[in-house]
Amino acid sequence: MTEQTATPPDRLSVDPDSPFHDEAVLARGVGVRFKGVEKTNVEEYCVSEGWVRLSVGNTVDRRGRPMAVKLKGAVEPYFQDSARD
Template structure:
């Protein structure tokens, strides 16, 4: 188990996609967990704590570039280091 007190605080908004302006690779050196309404989600692509949403990929639908379409799930969002 790593000491989470020495890790930097997680930002309000973060994205896994390197093409996003909200992607910061330094945070992904450690495992990050996301709770949505008290339930841990494992397929989160982007989150925003202050606005209360996460974006998850659609299981089948693709956009014209072949990337999965993102669905927005709203609720209480908590981000933490595992």
């Protein structure tokens, strides 16, 4: 992503092995509201499909990745630098 847009991508993941990982977007800072509540433990989200994957505590799976639960509902991603304006 060479140009900065006003809206975050439809789908984004913090996992570097995911095809939806975008380091430039993550470096800019993306916040997520799920069902109107600010979430800080989002591992991945998809706006068009309406779901988020949230990490569950400090538990990890057998590959060392955080355990996550997938929840469905309204997802509202935003860039944190634009939220301060």
